[in-house]
Amino acid sequence: MSAIAALPFLPDAVIFDMDGLMIDSERVSIACWSQAAQELGLPIEDGFWLRLVGLGDRDCERLLLQHIEAGQVAALFARCHDLYEARTHAGLPLRPGILELLQLLREHDIPRAVATSTRQPRASRKLAASGLLAFFDVVVTSSDVAHPKPAPDIYLLAARKLGKEPARCLALEDSPAGIRAAVGAGMTAIQVPDLVHPDEDLRALGHRIVGSLVDAHALLLPHLR
Structure with missing residues (x-):
């Protein structure tokens, strides 16, 4: 090097x-995205979540809309938010x-x-x-x-x-x-x-x-x- x-x-x-x-926190975030997608039965491969690292909500939404519908994106955000809040509450x-x-x-x-x-x-x-x-x-x-x-x-x-x-x-x-x-x-x-x-x-x-x-x-x- x-x-x-x-x-x-x-x-x-x-x-x-x-x-x-x-x-x-990025590993926790990706785990929450993945879990939320699985619970909702959304057809998104695990490798996709790395593309969201470092992006704001609007850019995440734009990328997700290439794979799923707007209503599914809203449900995914809501479930991921709940999972993430639960896992990060204690730091x-x-x-x-x-x-x-x-x-x-x-x-x-x-x-x-x-x-x-x-x-x-x-x-x-x-x-x-x-x-x-x-x-x-x-x-x-x-x-x-x-x-x-x-x-x-x-x-x-x-x-x-x-x-x-x-x-x-x-x-x-x-x-x-x-x-x-x-x-x-x-x-x-x-x-x-x-x-x-x-x-x-x-x-x-x-x-x-x-x-x-x-x-x-x-x-x-x-x-x-």
């Missing part, structure tokens, strides 16, 4: 995706290295925001239940923008709420849709793939790709000594 390029500067702010990056596991990274940024007074495709109030509930909410100055969700990821709106709004230039912000993402959003916003982006790994088209964006949040932590350290 080739060496990861050093970060060009100490970021003025760091903006985090939530699901799959900080919280180990979800954290991805390795996230607490150490957030503590490092807080110790150095680097502002932090969340930019997530999850809508409110679920986003804040998940962050609070996982013990992460207090680490962030700003939480921006797909409820706050007209166009969710892969559009750059969420990241641009997060930077604006922090009072920082997008070009001076670092974005951390796991999904292809999130990376396209962050790069489209003009930010330096690091991808920590979870369930969906970057293909050649995504790699052509030129962002940094690392194996874990521990690796992302290591990229920041030279600027903090």
Whole structure:
């Protein structure tokens, strides 16, 4: 594996995706989609659910409508929502290295925001239940923008709420849709793939790709000594 390029500067702010990056929730989400589809007798193959990772509700609906009818999509969303709420009520596991990274940024007074495709109030509930909410100055969700990821709106709004230039912000993402959003916003982006790994088209964006949040932590350290 080739060496990861050093970060060009100490970021003025760091903006985090939530699901799959900080919280180990994508596997739970896919399991809920699959269970809901099976209960409703919908003819959707299990491999399809990976296509929904990182997308907002509208884009998920658009993809589902290619396979099932509108009424079935509504029923699927409702059942999946109930299953997901039941499984996430007590909080979800954290991805390795996230607490150490957030503590490092807080110790150095680097502002932090969340930019997530999850809508409110679920986003804040998940962050609070996982013990992460207090680490962030700003939480921006797909409820706050007209166009969710892969559009750059969420990241641009997060930077604006922090009072920082997008070009001076670092974005951390796991999904292809999130990376396209962050790069489209003009930010330096690091991808920590979870369930969906970057293909050649995504790699052509030129962002940094690392194996874990521990690796992302290591990229920041030279600027903090």
